[in-house]
Amino acid sequence: MIELTLPTMTCGHCVRTVTNTVHKLDPAAKLEIDLPSHKVRIESSRPAADFTTALTEEGYAPAS
Numbered sequence: 026m027i028e029l030t031l032p033t034m035t036c037g038h039c040v041r042t043v044t045n046t047v048h049k050l051d052p053a054a055k056l057e058i059d060l061p062s063h064k065v066r067i068e069s070s071r072p073a074a075d076f077t078t079a080l081t082e083e084g085y086a087p088a089s
Contacts, residue, residue: 027067027076029087034063039085046083050075063088 034043040058047054047067054069067076077087 027069027073029065029067029073029076029080031063031065031080031085032088033085034058034060034065036060042083043080043085046079046085047076050079 031039031043034040037060040060043058043065044056047056047065047069051069051071054067054071056068057066058064069076080087
């Protein structure tokens with residue numbers, strides 16, 4: 026399970042963009058998104074770095 030905090034994810038549009046970005050990399054990925062806490066949990070066989078890079082390119086850089 027990959028757990029990321031995305032401070033710039035603040036609205037429903039952000040959630041859709043994050044979801045679409047994750048599913049472009051892994052259509053079978055399972056997501057849990059908690060918008061109030063800006064947390065995303067991703068269940069995927071792909072490495073976390075793939076998601077971090079893709080989300081950063083979309084403007085949702087994970088907090089360190």
